[in-house]
Amino acid sequence: MKKFIKLISTTVPLPIENIDTDQIIPARFLKATTREGFGENLFCDWRYDANHETKSGFVLNDPMYSGKIMVAGKNFGCGSSREHAAWALQDYGFDVVISSFFADIFKGNALNNGLLPVQVSDKFLNRIFTNINQNPDTEIEINLENQTVTLLENGEVEDFEINAYKKACLINGIDDIDFILRNKNLIEEYEESRKA
Amino acid sequence: MAKTLLEKIWDAHIVKSADGFPDILYIDTHLIHEVTSPQAFDGLRQRGLPVFRPGQTVATADHNVPTLNQHLPIKEELSRFQVDTLTKNCAEFGIELYGLGHPFQGIVHVIGPELGITLPGKTIVCGDSHTSTHGAFGAIAFGIGTSQVEQVFATQCLLLQKPKTMKIEVNGTLLKGVGAKDIILYVISQISAAGGTGYFIEYAGSAIRALSMEARMTICNMSIEMGARGGLIAPDQTTYDYVKGRKFAPEKNDWETSLAYWKTLFSDEDAKFDSVLTFNANSITPMITYGTNPGMGMGINENVPSVESKTQSEQLSYQKALTYMGFDDKMPLLGKPVDYVFIGSCTNSRIEDLREVASFVKGRMKAENVTAWIVPGSKQVELQAREEGLDQIFLQAGFELREPGCSACLGMNEDKIPAGKYCVSTSNRNFEGRQGPNARTMLVSPLTAAAAAVTGRITDVREMMETSDFER
Numbered sequence: 001m002k003k004f005i006k007l008i009s010t011t012v013p014l015p016i017e018n019i020d021t022d023q024i025i026p027a028r029f030l031k032a033t034t035r036e037g038f039g040e041n042l043f044c045d046w047r048y049d050a051n052h053e054t055k056s057g058f059v060l061n062d063p064m065y066s067g068k069i070m071v072a073g074k075n076f077g078c079g080s081s082r083e084h085a086a087w088a089l090q091d092y093g094f095d096v097v098i099s100s101f102f103a104d105i106f107k108g109n110a111l112n113n114g115l116l117p118v119q120v121s122d123k124f125l126n127r128i129f130t131n132i133n134q135n136p137d138t139e140i141e142i143n144l145e146n147q148t149v150t151l152l153e154n155g156e157v158e159d160f161e162i163n164a165y166k167k168a169c170l171i172n173g174i175d176d177i178d179f180i181l182r183n184k185n186l187i188e189e190y191e192e193s194r195k196a
Numbered sequence: 197m198a199k200t201l202l203e204k205i206w207d208a209h210i211v212k213s214a215d216g217f218p219d220i221l222y223i224d225t226h227l228i229h230e231v232t233s234p235q236a237f238d239g240l241r242q243r244g245l246p247v248f249r250p251g252q253t254v255a256t257a258d259h260n261v262p263t264l265n266q267h268l269p270i271k272e273e274l275s276r277f278q279v280d281t282l283t284k285n286c287a288e289f290g291i292e293l294y295g296l297g298h299p300f301q302g303i304v305h306v307i308g309p310e311l312g313i314t315l316p317g318k319t320i321v322c323g324d325s326h327t328s329t330h331g332a333f334g335a336i337a338f339g340i341g342t343s344q345v346e347q348v349f350a351t352q353c354l355l356l357q358k359p360k361t362m363k364i365e366v367n368g369t370l371l372k373g374v375g376a377k378d379i380i381l382y383v384i385s386q387i388s389a390a391g392g393t394g395y396f397i398e399y400a401g402s403a404i405r406a407l408s409m410e411a412r413m414t415i416c417n418m419s420i421e422m423g424a425r426g427g428l429i430a431p432d433q434t435t436y437d438y439v440k441g442r443k444f445a446p447e448k449n450d451w452e453t454s455l456a457y458w459k460t461l462f463s464d465e466d467a468k469f470d471s472v473l474t475f476n477a478n479s480i481t482p483m484i485t486y487g488t489n490p491g492m493g494m495g496i497n498e499n500v501p502s503v504e505s506k507t508q509s510e511q512l513s514y515q516k517a518l519t520y521m522g523f524d525d526k527m528p529l530l531g532k533p534v535d536y537v538f539i540g541s542c543t544n545s546r547i548e549d550l551r552e553v554a555s556f557v558k559g560r561m562k563a564e565n566v567t568a569w570i571v572p573g574s575k576q577v578e579l580q581a582r583e584e585g586l587d588q589i590f591l592q593a594g595f596e597l598r599e600p601g602c603s604a605c606l607g608m609n610e611d612k613i614p615a616g617k618y619c620v621s622t623s624n625r626n627f628e629g630r631q632g633p634n635a636r637t638m639l640v641s642p643l644t645a646a647a648a649a650v651t652g653r654i655t656d657v658r659e660m661m662e663t664s665d666f667e668r
């Protein structure tokens with residue numbers, strides 16, 4: 001897994017609440033058997049019309065906005081457990097999603113893949129949206145070490161929570177399987193104890 | 197110390213627990229299907245690892261499979277490739293596969309219980325959010341992402357934080373024409389599609405106790421639709437009776453030992469839940485959703501809530517949902533014409549659901565404007581439906597009984613609802629595009645779906661039920 005320590009980037013704003021994983025990556029794209037290539041179809045039904053022409057109103061089609069950080073409305077990633085949603089965001093080029101609330105499974109999937117979900121207060125989220133609205137080139141700094149989100153323009157900053165274990169994994173670039181396999185003897189002992 | 201049901205099962209599965217780290221939790225049963233497993237198998241190959249305990253994993257093909265002519269090769273190339281990949285992976289890694297053509301094939305959450313693989317006290321996972329279904333047996337069952345599928349393959353364990361617990365009590369007696377699906381749609385409409393986030397739910401109360409296993413599965417199935425990790429119900433005589441004699445259920449001495457253990461599986465009297473909600477069964481009417489998440493539900497006689505009743509920050513999303521559905525706020529839905537009726541999915545495709553629909557449509561005829569699909573949850577359900585003659589009842593009523601799979605629940609196969617069309621569906625998700633691009637989904641119970649099929653309109657099923665129907 002890729003290491004994550006600090007990131008400074010412009011953003012892509014999507015101020016809609018309850019964005020579910022079916023919107024992030026519609027089910028009909030789940031037929032792939034590898035992890036790559038989902039970025040092309042990220043938010044497909046919002047990006048393209050029925051003839052696969054780009055819809056001009058949608059932010060991913062707007063050259064004003066780009067960057068490695070997506071900023072989204074509350075309850076991002078609700079719905080299905082499909083990990084493809086995290087892959088699609090990552091494959092498209094996002095390293096961070098900021099929202100004021102994340103659906104549980106999405107959050108876990110994102111972390112397992114090195115995509116960092118940053119949960120901020122509703123108030124701070126609104127500040128971010130306002131800033132981006134006024135200046136599409138707004139830059140945000142995500143500092144995982146210190147667990148802070150900063151609006152670089154004016155220095156406004158907020159802390160975010162992350163599980164200490166997950167933080168260590170991201171900073172060191174190791175994943176859960178590496179960690180569990182170090183305890184293989186305990187798994188075998190557990191199995192034995194249940195047979196008894 | 198007093199423990200909740202969840203804690204009892206959780207604690208019995210801890211391989212390692214250390215401060216500041218998630219628990220290493222042992223997984224008894226791993227169910228897999230064609231969509232969320234290939235990348236996990238790929239990951240194993242890249243790491244050069246085998247499946248650690250292949251005997252504890254069972255596979256089936258369900259999400260992508262056609263529901264007509266399953267004996268023929270799958271026409272759609274990508275679907276065929278995904279199903280073939282599952283077959284190859286299972287052969288390579290030594291995993292039992294109930295693939296197309298196998299008498300045990302079906303939706304993963306329907307076959308686990310009917311084969312007696314799903315048992316009280318187990319930990320069960322699957323790369324599919326509706327794994328919560330299995331919680332109906334008093335098991336810890338939840339959906340996982342593909343990275344975690346790989347984790348279970350490699351270690352038969354998961355690294356997890358113990359979730360918070362919520363108790364949802366439903367007390368009292370259900371009104372006529374109201375079933376398990378209505379209970380759960382009601383609860384979600386009350387607490388919203390995010391109301392259970394971070395929690396594992398235990399359903400309790402007299403109305404839940406009175407439910408059959410099939411109905412309990414319908415309830416637990418939709419736990420995820422309020423954001424919860426899963427839902428469970430303490431096992432009781434109803435559970436034991438359902439499990440006994442099933443293909444992989446314990447037998448003889450093992451049965452006695454298991455039963456003795458299962459009888460310890462309940463939340464202690466003074467166990468602490470992080471949250472407790474109580475509902476009254478007799479305030480629930482037949483339910484329907486009007487929006488694009490399962491929390492947007494109402495009693496079928498009610499009007500779509502007004503835009504002004506929503507908070508400022510919700511109004512934009514709310515209006516967007518109504519526009520997608522082609523509805524105005526404050527309008528009633530009763531009497532609205534429908535185009536499709538889909539009876540199926542892991543929420544409502546078990547034999548009891550089919551029987552209920554059959555007994556309602558018997559001697560009636562579906563409306564001309566409606567296409568009505570009934571997709572059984574498994575090969576065994578299909579067979580049983582045919583043996584009981586339900587297929588004939590459906591045929592005479594103009595319904596099509598198809599072959600098992602997820603079908604129009606998520607429209608990965610050919611069973612898609614065309615753009616702009618209205619589908620009254622017994623499935624669990626009404627998200628934009630879920631049943632096909634721009635399809636409009638309204639979630640309901642099997643009875644309400646059957647009534648809509650017969651009248652061609654959104655109908656309060658209670659008005660069509662004979663007195664004799666209520667006495668059943």
Ligand code: SF4
Binds near residue numbers: 304542
């Ligand atoms: S029937 Fe629908 S919800 Fe159930 S497993 Fe299949 S796709 Fe998922």
